[in-house]
Amino acid sequence: MMKILLVEDSPDCQNLIQLALGKKHFIRTVSSAEDARAELHHNPFDLLILDIELPGIDGIKFCAEIKASEQLESLPIIFVSSRDGIEDKVLGFSVGADDYIQKPFDLRELHARVEAKLRRRIQEKERQENYVSGAFRVNINQQKIFLITDSSDVDLSLSSLEFKLLLYFLNHEGHILTRSQIIDRVWGQGTNVGERTVDTHVYILRKKLISKSGFIQSVPGEGYKFIQSSL
Template sequence: MTHRILIVEDEPSIAELIAVNLSHAGYEVEKAMQTDLAMNAMRESLPSLIVLDWMLPGKSGVQFAKELRANERTRSLPILMLTAKSEEADKVMGLDAGADDYVTKPFSPKELVARVKALLRRQSPVQDTGPLSVGPLKLDPISHRVLAVRPNAESKPIPLGPTEYRLLQFFMANPERVHSRANLLDKVWGSEVYIEERTVDVHIKRLRAALAPLDCDRFIETVRGSGYRITKTPTET
């Protein structure tokens, strides 16, 4: 299956540069100059991934990313944020808004294509682990669903973005082990492209926020100076 990439970028020359390089890499490409046009492009079918510019007319890419993450239909859509903002605080803001990765302008077209490929590879469920269970958390890699299951209570689905799902899947496949940020970047993001370790903290925060309504966030523990782990017996607070 050929992946379809939606480019949401208001500068025609940049949009065309991205489109040409992604087309040469074998992807179908569609362009939209602002967010309302992007929503129209997604009305009938969702793309495989969005390359989303931060600064757009009418509505910013950050606000659009937040809306996509709040919508059940688009919650799992991979988002690659593209922007001229390069300060750490700006990167964290973009990731907090829902972006899965971040590329700053000016950018290398080869790096952008590599990041698109890496993001798309991460969307495929890892099926060889089988169903996973830690505490009340149940993860089925085939259906790509996560549930909170407790005795004498109805099972509750836990909606996760694509990177948060991959993080949780890795944790649940390796419970009680402490994983450094570098190890998580290697195992969850892959070693093909450079991503800052600070990215891990942002996605851990997003994962905990998704688990919190069902009191499952306490199963993800921070081990000071070492990293993170998932535990079957969280410390009572």
């Protein structure tokens, strides 16, 4: 489950976007750039959906502010706006937006464009050496994953296979993953590994997640789903 911050002051538009995306992703909704700034300061997000005409700081200025931030410059931004002029779209892209969707929009088109950006976000995370995903800090180069606690970051001391397994769960949070999918991605296609081997490694991984073992949920008849606590 990816985390989306929606900055939109129209209740009708908020509801439409929630309808299009809320079943698959976690969406935090705020009505101003000031509130969005506070959310971004305290919580990580995978995508920002931003209206241009906002009370106070408008979307164009806020987008430029985010792209000027070293901590947030890589955050994908999609403008959703009733402004339909070429100049408006050019201005949106010039301040760093990744996409521009005109209101009123088709829910299927919105869903497709958002999914495309989120897939790219997952791929970028996989390429990064060190990043935070919810309660976890991942170091690709060292093949280590740390559980972030109030006092310190706890090294989960994962084997190579456990690292690949947890990384796969982290990058596909909220998705039901079948045992065959896990085998293909973690052990490799064509590997002679049975489904019971997956269950054994999930059991061991749950124990290593300390008090957070509930992150990995069993889905009867299908496989597993990885869910972190909501923001």
